[in-house]
Amino acid sequence: MKIQMIVREWLFFTIAPCDAAEPWQLGFQDAATPMMQGIIDLHHDIFFFLILILVFVSWILVRALWHFHYKKNPIPQRIVHGTTIEIIRTIFPSIILMFIAIPSFALLYSMDEVVVDPAITIKAIGHQWYRTYEYSDYNSSDEQSLTFDSYMIPEDDPELGQSRLLEVDNRVVVPAKTHIRIIVTSADVLHSWAVPSSGVKCDAVPGRLNQTSILVQREGVYYGQCSEICGTNHAFMPIVVEAVSRKDYGSRVSNQLIPQTGEA
Amino acid sequence: MAAAPSLSEQYSLPKDEKPVESKPAEEAVVETTTEVVSEKTEEAPAAAVEESNEAPAPAVESSEAPVVESSESPVVESSEAPVDDAQTSNEDAAPAAEESSEAPEQEESGSEEAEEIKLETAPADFRFPTTNQTRHCFTRYIEYHRCTAAKGEDAPECDKFAKFYRSLCPGEWIDRWNEQRENGTFPGPL
Numbered sequence: 074m075k076i077q078m079i080v081r082e083w084l085f086f087t088i089a090p091c092d093a094a095e096p097w098q099l100g101f102q103d104a105a106t107p108m109m110q111g112i113i114d115l116h117h118d119i120f121f122f123l124i125l126i127l128v129f130v131s132w133i134l135v136r137a138l139w140h141f142h143y144k145k146n147p148i149p150q151r152i153v154h155g156t157t158i159e160i161i162r163t164i165f166p167s168i169i170l171m172f173i174a175i176p177s178f179a180l181l182y183s184m185d186e187v188v189v190d191p192a193i194t195i196k197a198i199g200h201q202w203y204r205t206y207e208y209s210d211y212n213s214s215d216e217q218s219l220t221f222d223s224y225m226i227p228e229d230d231p232e233l234g235q236s237r238l239l240e241v242d243n244r245v246v247v248p249a250k251t252h253i254r255i256i257v258t259s260a261d262v263l264h265s266w267a268v269p270s271s272g273v274k275c276d277a278v279p280g281r282l283n284q285t286s287i288l289v290q291r292e293g294v295y296y297g298q299c300s301e302i303c304g305t306n307h308a309f310m311p312i313v314v315e316a317v318s319r320k321d322y323g324s325r326v327s328n329q330l331i332p333q334t335g336e337a
Numbered sequence: 338m339a340a341a342p343s344l345s346e347q348y349s350l351p352k353d354e355k356p357v358e359s360k361p362a363e364e365a366v367v368e369t370t371t372e373v374v375s376e377k378t379e380e381a382p383a384a385a386v387e388e389s390n391e392a393p394a395p396a397v398e399s400s401e402a403p404v405v406e407s408s409e410s411p412v413v414e415s416s417e418a419p420v421d422d423a424q425t426s427n428e429d430a431a432p433a434a435e436e437s438s439e440a441p442e443q444e445e446s447g448s449e450e451a452e453e454i455k456l457e458t459a460p461a462d463f464r465f466p467t468t469n470q471t472r473h474c475f476t477r478y479i480e481y482h483r484c485t486a487a488k489g490e491d492a493p494e495c496d497k498f499a500k501f502y503r504s505l506c507p508g509e510w511i512d513r514w515n516e517q518r519e520n521g522t523f524p525g526p527l
């Protein structure tokens with residue numbers, strides 16, 4: 074019994090991914106794309122100012138409470154006007170806001186911009202309540218398509234090491250270190266395709282194709298969940314992205330493609 | 338202790354595995370007949386202009402416009418390409434649209450030969466620079482069917498448009514549009 078526990082623990086710590094949420098997690102998941110790295114860095118940048126302001130404001134607050142205590146100093150000073158301090162407290166916050174806005178907009182526009190041509194396109198189509206993925210770059214007719222549905226592993230079903238409510242039967246396999254275009258859309262209601270460690274959250278809107286591009290920096294398995302309330306099973310349509318090396322990606326795709334197309 | 342790598346160093350890809358492999362132009366040369374090759378040489382200056390500019394901007398297009406067939410290209414470069422194209426004849430629309438968005442990378446072919454499948458897809462299109470790619474897909478679909486209408490059902494130079502729209506459009510949409518074309522209820526300019 075004890076040994077089983079140890080084995081289970083060991084398995085858990087080695088298999089458990091760092092790219093899914095963990096119990097009582099406060100910070101971000103590890104960045105897998107430059108985009109997420111940028112988001113984390115921006116967060117830290119802004120947090121610097123946040124702490125600064127927090128300390129300053131609480132210092133003023135505590136000082137005011139202390140010095141104008143109703144027993145010690147029942148009649149406070151009645152200043153109604155002070156040009157210098159009014160100028161300072163207008164200019165200074167706007168400078169701080171600028172220091173926050175500049176990196177923020179820089180990140181926003183660099184995430185938006187599609188600079189390079191992607192190497193593959195993956196279509197993620199949201200359904201109530203599962204996802205369909207299409208890899209159509211290798212099609213030679215309208216019918217042949219590497220298309221599969223991705224359902225969550227039911228709650229009573231997961232095997233040892235699988236994450237509850239996060240694992241799916243068919244993962245999205247993508248090559249690492251490759252520019253990938255993801256076209257997100259929906260077939261019924263609004264969904265959202267979101268993978269925290271890749272810094273992507275893209276709404277799936279029926280009748281519209283939203284594009285987002287990612288560049289996964291390291292091989293691994295990344296977990297995400299539907300992020301737009303879409304019905305009863307909103308919580309049960311997770312996303313699992315598996316980044317593999319380019320060679321493995323090539324063999325995976327051609328293995329899945331050949332039986333379908335009937336070509337050898 | 339060595340200096341910690343900067344962010345850009347940390348995230349830069351090794352030289353040999355450059356992330357971009359879209360070479361629709363190159364592929365077209367391989368697959369097609371001599372007629373297309375001669376057409377390609379006409380396009381060569383335009384392609385060179387585009388290669389020198391990593392991100393295709395409107396400025397690039399204006400410098401490129403006189404090189405390619407002078408009368409049609411401005412029409413295609415506008416964002417309402419499919420609509421405006423309807424005014425020009427079908428024959429002209431196809432080649433003009435063809436050059437509009439390629440960024441050929443000829444030097445890349447060496448490393449890719451080893452793989453079974455080629456990693457390539459519809460290139461980023463300056464006509465559709467935003468997140469919303471709905472019209473990108475639709476335009477590519479129309480471009481393909483215009484191309485086949487002008488050059489014949491199996492014209493090899495239309496293959497890449499087929500690849501592009503298949504990459505971009507959900508299969509369901511394609512099926513629906515094909516059905517609509519058969520019924521004559523397709524809502525776009527064909």
Ligand SMILES: [Cu+2]
Binds near residue numbers: 265310
């Ligand atoms: Cu959903």
